[in-house]
Amino acid sequence: MKTFIANLPKAELHLHIEGSFEPELMFKIAQRNQIKIPYNSVKEIEEAYKFNCLQDFLNIYYQGAGVLVTEQDFYDLTYSYLKKCADQHVRHTEIMFDPQTHTDRGIAFETVINGISKACDDAKKNLGVSSLLIMSYLRHLSEEEAFKTLKQSLPFKAKIKAVGLDSSEKGNPPSKFKNVFEASVKEGYIPLAHAGEEGAAAYVWEAIDILGIKRIDHGNNSLQDEILVQEIINRDIALTVCPLSNTALQVVDDLKNHPLKKMMDLGLKVTVNSDDPAYFGGQVNKNYEAIQEALNLSKYELFQLAKNSFQYSLLEENKKQWYLNELEVYYNNNK
Ligand code: ADE
Numbered sequence: 218m219k220t221f222i223a224n225l226p227k228a229e230l231h232l233h234i235e236g237s238f239e240p241e242l243m244f245k246i247a248q249r250n251q252i253k254i255p256y257n258s259v260k261e262i263e264e265a266y267k268f269n270c271l272q273d274f275l276n277i278y279y280q281g282a283g284v285l286v287t288e289q290d291f292y293d294l295t296y297s298y299l300k301k302c303a304d305q306h307v308r309h310t311e312i313m314f315d316p317q318t319h320t321d322r323g324i325a326f327e328t329v330i331n332g333i334s335k336a337c338d339d340a341k342k343n344l345g346v347s348s349l350l351i352m353s354y355l356r357h358l359s360e361e362e363a364f365k366t367l368k369q370s371l372p373f374k375a376k377i378k379a380v381g382l383d384s385s386e387k388g389n390p391p392s393k394f395k396n397v398f399e400a401s402v403k404e405g406y407i408p409l410a411h412a413g414e415e416g417a418a419a420y421v422w423e424a425i426d427i428l429g430i431k432r433i434d435h436g437n438n439s440l441q442d443e444i445l446v447q448e449i450i451n452r453d454i455a456l457t458v459c460p461l462s463n464t465a466l467q468v469v470d471d472l473k474n475h476p477l478k479k480m481m482d483l484g485l486k487v488t489v490n491s492d493d494p495a496y497f498g499g500q501v502n503k504n505y506e507a508i509q510e511a512l513n514l515s516k517y518e519l520f521q522l523a524k525n526s527f528q529y530s531l532l533e534e535n536k537k538q539w540y541l542n543e544l545e546v547y548y549n550n551n552k
């Protein structure tokens with residue numbers, strides 16, 4: 218199974234680039250920029266990465282992102298993740314970035330987007346990994362702040378495919394961002410959002426009805442509402458599920474109780490992703506391995522998950538087909 222997963226062609230659809238920041242690289246960049254971080258060793262970092270909930274994690278995640286200053290920093294962060302993609306047979310990835318985490322510290326939007334997108338261009342050329350970018354608004358900030366970010370993004374519109382919504386979910390419902398999502402869609406961005414990670418099913422309703430999102434990040438709590446589940450299926454909206462994130466943030470107590478298989482059996486379109494791999498104990502293949510083992514998933518089910526990852530990506534139809542054909546051949550030769 219491990220080899221089957223390792224070589225399975227796949228896409229990753231839920232990845233925060235700031236969450237891919239491995240301790241070794243964080244130390245290196247902090248030193249380069251002469252910024253102090255409150256850890257002296259990788260061991261101390263591992264100790265700090267124990268979370269009771271989403272907010273616990275976010276506090277540490279924003280602190281880590283605080284050492285990123287130059288375009289080279291954003292380039293190095295992104296290229297390091299993309300190399301891991303190549304090693305794991307991730308053919309395509311849809312990368313979220315949080316501009317406000319950086320612009321609020323005085324880093325120019327341009328610095329962030331140029332560093333990230335240059336790394337993506339180089340990875341396409343040198344590693345054969347394709348990618349696109351999702352600009353995520355921080356939901357603990359105001360809609361007005363999100364509008365500022367939208368405006369800053371417009372000169373770089375060609376580099377950004379979609380908008381997302383992340384950060385502290387509870388108390389920050391999707392409806393808070395109705396106007397900025399409407400404006401983002403007018404600018405040509407595809408709307409996506411985290412919903413139902415810690416928030417209730419009602420937040421998922423808002424995300425699909427009010428924001429009109431095309432894909433749900435997490436969506437676990439959709440299962441609280443049968444009518445919602447049916448609606449998600451009818452609208453053919455996929456869920457980007459992140460097993461190791463869910464246990465790390467105590468959204469799920471044990472992977473054996475993870476709802477992924479139930480979701481699949483209900484007819485929901487599910488994908489497997491790493492979310493913030495540097496913080497949650499594993500890259501995308503580790504997520505596939507862990508959930509396969511916990512739920513005893515078959516090769517056919519793993520194939521379905523990988524198939525969904527291409528099918529529900531934001532790629533053009535002909536590119537999806539190309540990847541799906543490669544996947545089909547792989548499955549037929551290795552089932
Ligand atoms: N930002 C980074 N990871 C996140 C997560 N799992 N949920 C919400 N916001 C995030």
Ligand code: ZN
Binds near residue numbers: 231232233383411492
């Ligand atoms: Zn996420």
